[in-house]
Amino acid sequence: MQPPAPMSGIGGVIGRIEAEATAGANPRPAARGMNYVVLQVILKEKIWGTGSGNLTELEKALNAQAALGYRLHTITTASSGSKGIGGGDRIQATMVFERL
Numbered sequence: 001m002q003p004p005a006p007m008s009g010i011g012g013v014i015g016r017i018e019a020e021a022t023a024g025a026n027p028r029p030a031a032r033g034m035n036y037v038v039l040q041v042i043l044k045e046k047i048w049g050t051g052s053g054n055l056t057e058l059e060k061a062l063n064a065q066a067a068l069g070y071r072l073h074t075i076t077t078a079s080s081g082s083k084g085i086g087g088g089d090r091i092q093a094t095m096v097f098e099r100l
Helices: 007-025 053-069
Strands: 035-044 070-083 089-099
Touching: 035 053, 035 070, 053 070, 053 089
Parallel strands: none
Antiparallel strands: 035 089, 070 089
């Protein structure tokens, strides 16, 4: 079975950005000879209610990378705005991990 064809237009661009962001959040060791790993986690804020799960997402990324022998060196966040009605805001957390 072949993978689905990529979408075109703005939907395709958004899909590719989200896929790259998801891949960038996967725990992994540093490249050979390197001591740092950069991960990006996209956090979504709810418009209604509470319990966005953002702290849990960050904890999962931090703990997974710690299990690989890294500690958090730096974290920054940036807001990427809403993705439409009911979509909530997106916050990008970029984390730099240092090998212990």
